[in-house]
Amino acid sequence: MRKNEQKVLEIVSNQLGVNSAKLNSETDIVKDYEADSLDKFEIMNEIEDGFEVNIPENFDFSKIQELFDLIQEV
Template sequence: MVYEKVRFIIADHLGLDEEKISLDTTITEDLEADSLDAVEIIMAIEDEFSIEIPDEQVENFVSLRDIVEYVETQL
């Protein structure tokens, strides 16, 4: 459930097909998201799951898996 929602948020924000995004997809390299995209994606994830993600934690996010695992620990 978390994976599907996060994948949808990223795909929707970047205008991509969800099928092109997997757990091992990297946000900045594979999807070519810039820092503004990353901030907006994190804000959308925080809103969707009603959580706060500290900036220090965001710096550790490389792949979609990193984000999903963090969100799951917060729910």
């Protein structure tokens, strides 16, 4: 597993209160863990902080469903 992927999994794990061992790039955070738009927003904020990047204000959070989608964005 790549370092960035592991870091994303840790962020999602912490935000959703899920053991990171249960997550992988194909995990559907909406279907499997009922992540809502606020969860996605908070995950993206943590990613901004953790990777020291700025996510554009017009970023479409609705397209993030699986962790693979999120990892690709990072």
